[in-house]
Amino acid sequence: MKDGKEEKKWQGKPDKMLQDFGSEITADIHGKRPPRFKTVARTRSNIIFDKKQGFLVLGRSQEERNFINVAQSKRFMQTVAIAAKCNKFIKENLHTTIRGLFYQLKYSLGEDVDENIFNEQAESNPLIEDLEASLGIKREELNLNANRKGVLAGNMKVIDRFGGERIETNTSKMGRSGWTIPSDVDNDIEFVDVKAKYVLVCEKDALWQRLNEDGFWKKENCILISPQGQAARGARRIIRKLADKGLPVYVFNDGDAWGWYIYWTIKTGSMNLAYIGGEIATPEARFIGVTMSDLERYEFLKKMTLKATEVDLKRAQEMLNYPWINMHKEWVNELKMVLKLKVKLEQDTLQGPKLTFVDDYIKEKIRDRDFLP
Amino acid sequence: MKDGKEEKKWQGKPDKMLQDFGSEITADIHGKRPPRFKTVARTRSNIIFDKKQGFLVLGRSQEERNFINVAQSKRFMQTVAIAAKCNKFIKENLHTTIRGLFYQLKYSLGEDVDENIFNEQAESNPLIEDLEASLGIKREELNLNANRKGVLAGNMKVIDRFGGERIETNTSKMGRSGWTIPSDVDNDIEFVDVKAKYVLVCEKDALWQRLNEDGFWKKENCILISPQGQAARGARRIIRKLADKGLPVYVFNDGDAWGWYIYWTIKTGSMNLAYIGGEIATPEARFIGVTMSDLERYEFLKKMTLKATEVDLKRAQEMLNYPWINMHKEWVNELKMVLKLKVKLEQDTLQGPKLTFVDDYIKEKIRDRDFLP
Numbered sequence: 001m002k003d004g005k006e007e008k009k010w011q012g013k014p015d016k017m018l019q020d021f022g023s024e025i026t027a028d029i030h031g032k033r034p035p036r037f038k039t040v041a042r043t044r045s046n047i048i049f050d051k052k053q054g055f056l057v058l059g060r061s062q063e064e065r066n067f068i069n070v071a072q073s074k075r076f077m078q079t080v081a082i083a084a085k086c087n088k089f090i091k092e093n094l095h096t097t098i099r100g101l102f103y104q105l106k107y108s109l110g111e112d113v114d115e116n117i118f119n120e121q122a123e124s125n126p127l128i129e130d131l132e133a134s135l136g137i138k139r140e141e142l143n144l145n146a147n148r149k150g151v152l153a154g155n156m157k158v159i160d161r162f163g164g165e166r167i168e169t170n171t172s173k174m175g176r177s178g179w180t181i182p183s184d185v186d187n188d189i190e191f192v193d194v195k196a197k198y199v200l201v202c203e204k205d206a207l208w209q210r211l212n213e214d215g216f217w218k219k220e221n222c223i224l225i226s227p228q229g230q231a232a233r234g235a236r237r238i239i240r241k242l243a244d245k246g247l248p249v250y251v252f253n254d255g256d257a258w259g260w261y262i263y264w265t266i267k268t269g270s271m272n273l274a275y276i277g278g279e280i281a282t283p284e285a286r287f288i289g290v291t292m293s294d295l296e297r298y299e300f301l302k303k304m305t306l307k308a309t310e311v312d313l314k315r316a317q318e319m320l321n322y323p324w325i326n327m328h329k330e331w332v333n334e335l336k337m338v339l340k341l342k343v344k345l346e347q348d349t350l351q352g353p354k355l356t357f358v359d360d361y362i363k364e365k366i367r368d369r370d371f372l373p
Numbered sequence: 374m375k376d377g378k379e380e381k382k383w384q385g386k387p388d389k390m391l392q393d394f395g396s397e398i399t400a401d402i403h404g405k406r407p408p409r410f411k412t413v414a415r416t417r418s419n420i421i422f423d424k425k426q427g428f429l430v431l432g433r434s435q436e437e438r439n440f441i442n443v444a445q446s447k448r449f450m451q452t453v454a455i456a457a458k459c460n461k462f463i464k465e466n467l468h469t470t471i472r473g474l475f476y477q478l479k480y481s482l483g484e485d486v487d488e489n490i491f492n493e494q495a496e497s498n499p500l501i502e503d504l505e506a507s508l509g510i511k512r513e514e515l516n517l518n519a520n521r522k523g524v525l526a527g528n529m530k531v532i533d534r535f536g537g538e539r540i541e542t543n544t545s546k547m548g549r550s551g552w553t554i555p556s557d558v559d560n561d562i563e564f565v566d567v568k569a570k571y572v573l574v575c576e577k578d579a580l581w582q583r584l585n586e587d588g589f590w591k592k593e594n595c596i597l598i599s600p601q602g603q604a605a606r607g608a609r610r611i612i613r614k615l616a617d618k619g620l621p622v623y624v625f626n627d628g629d630a631w632g633w634y635i636y637w638t639i640k641t642g643s644m645n646l647a648y649i650g651g652e653i654a655t656p657e658a659r660f661i662g663v664t665m666s667d668l669e670r671y672e673f674l675k676k677m678t679l680k681a682t683e684v685d686l687k688r689a690q691e692m693l694n695y696p697w698i699n700m701h702k703e704w705v706n707e708l709k710m711v712l713k714l715k716v717k718l719e720q721d722t723l724q725g726p727k728l729t730f731v732d733d734y735i736k737e738k739i740r741d742r743d744f745l746p
Contacts, residue, residue: 092728095586097579100724106677107725145582151553160548163588167548175533175540176562180524180550183582189549206470209518209556213468215536304479351473352480355465 034068039134054283089143150181150235154223155195161188203253236280255290255345257315286371292337305343407441412507427656462516523554523608527596528568534561576626609653628663628718630688659744665710678716
């Protein structure tokens with residue numbers, strides 16, 4: 001929420017924010033004013049690419065949620081119920097998911113009321129985002145876990161204060177498994193003794209396993225992360241935190257619109273998470289490959305292409321329209337090559353000549369600083 | 374492959390098997406006999422529920438793959454190419470996925486041949502299964518990693534001989550993350566000092582995190598596993614191995630056809646993996662819930678149901694037709710209740726009354742031995 005920092009209304013710890021949020025509403029009621037609160041508009045027109053900072057943020061457009069408004073009163077009541085539950089979770093020092101929250105709300109009206117607060121989880125999700133955007137904090141601080149995905153290995157330590165213990169994990173001693181990136185990498189958890197030269201993000205777990213087996217991160221002294229497909233909030237956040245420690249971030253994904261978009265969500269954030277853009281984007285990230293230009297650099301790749309589907313091509317076309325992508329001539333060139341050649345190149349292809357060729361490929365790209373912006 | 378044990382032709386380590394397999398083919402060629410090999414038929418009619426052992430296996434029906442047969446010669450050549458690659462992987466002591474294997478094969482015909490061995494990975498998958506079934510071993514022994522998924526916590530240690538190191542991991546010291554279950558839990562890896570009373574399998578990672586936060590596995594002294602949805606080969610295999618150590622296995626899943634089928638694949642194996650049924654099935658497993666009968670036991674659940682979709686109902690109907698399921702009157706009753714009430718109950722509902730209610734639910738069910746078979 002860097003962009004809106006000067007307007008940040010709520011201060012202090014999340015439970016204090018929630019209590020202040022509630023106090024203001026009760027004060028409105030007691031003062032016979034219509035209860036209301038403000039949130040930042042998360043509509044498409046208010047999602048802005050901040051060119052200077054290099055990531056997607058919400059603009060200054062605000063929306064008011066007003067209880068004395070027939071179109072809004074149900075949603076208002078629902079948001080207040082969510083805030084009350086989150087306050088309870090923080091007090092209990094327990095976490096759940098938005099699905100767990102949904103069922104607590106479904107339960108909470110009791111036997112004697114013949115209506116549920118929510119009938120569908122789809123109703124509660126945007127309201128949690130309303131609350132996050134309104135308070136200017138992340139759901140993880142409201143004790144709500146997001147889906148987690150992602151694995152990490154490298155020379156660093158995790159200090160996890162969990163279940164009344166202080167658990168120290170050396171992520172260079174995780175063997176074939178790697179360390180599972182949790183949902184929340186901010187609260188009661190620290191990353192220390194990071195002794196690495198860079199962060200390598202590798203889209204697919206299969207390739208992460210390949211590189212891990214080769215001891216790539218040991219030999220190269222890097223932190224090897226796989227988001228295991230599209231990066232979850234926890235994975236994006238840990239990449240951001242490692243970049244904050246001064247480590248360059250290189251991303252190695254499939255050579256198609258999907259793999260490239262995974263890179264872009266890591267780099268600039270994504271539209272649906274623009275309300276926490278500054279927290280999860282890593283504009284410093286550079287793209288190693290796979291690129292269409294690799295077809296020139298590595299002759300054998302010409303026979304390793306797969307045919308791009310209609311959906312692949314449509315997605316590439318869409319990406320050409322995003323201003324944060326089409327400002328880079330290198331990316332326009334890549335996307336246009338996809339549309340022209342109608343092919344894709346999976347990162348798995350780099351195992352073709354020999355299983356360890358993928359190691360050589362990454363090392364060469366980094367040595368030559370052959371990156372896309 | 375317990376059922377076909379007496380017919381097991383290939384003996385010794387996987388690389389020896391592959392070499393003997395190759396030698397037999399070259400001997401056929403030198404002896405001017407048509408090269409051929411036998412594999413167990415994996416057709417639906419040869420998938421049998423072994424009532425005595427309690428899991429799905431392949432029957433005795435065999436199929437011959439013959440090179441001198443226009444319909445089979447391409448597939449034959451492809452299978453031999455796969456065997457040669459796997460032999461190479463074992464010699465190199467490197468692992469890859471079937472996707473990596475596919476690209477090695479795609480690469481290997483060289484520039485001068487204008488045809489690829491495989492055009493689609495879909496072509497290579499059944500041939501890997503042919504090879505597994507023919508040799509009577511698992512793909513993991515051919516250095517092929519399957520997709521991995523699943524997390525574990527509890528009082529035990531993992532000894533992972535990996536990357537030239539002997540890595541010891543205490544799975545009771547994994548904090549919020551848990552230990553990632555790898556693809557291969559058999560080769561160069563051991564599970565020791567298993568100090569637990571039972572194994573609790575919990576379908577959803579969200580609930581695993583909930584239970585992990587409560588220290589459920591500490592208080593109850595169990596091994597807490599989430600397959601994170603449908604169980605991958607590695608997760609099924611580790612459950613089997615823990616059952617082999619004498620631990621009872623209890624499964625806690627969603628109360629719908631999908632959650633229940635995840636239980637059944639853990640218990641009896643699945644049709645597409647019947648060729649390794651004895652290795653991955655855990656017939657000793659018992660189902661804790663969520664059940665439709667829970668609607669009677671826990672009054673509040675009546676208002677926590679979701680409407681079952683047409684697809685949910687169709688799947689429940691299909692499950693009624695599986696002989697290994699409909700032999701149990703308790704399960705017939707459950708499935709019929711779904712069809713009658715047209716509802717489902719997610720395991721997340723058990724967080725409704727309070728977040729830790731899910732702990733109480735599991736403890737009560739185990740205390741009362743209120744399981745489904």
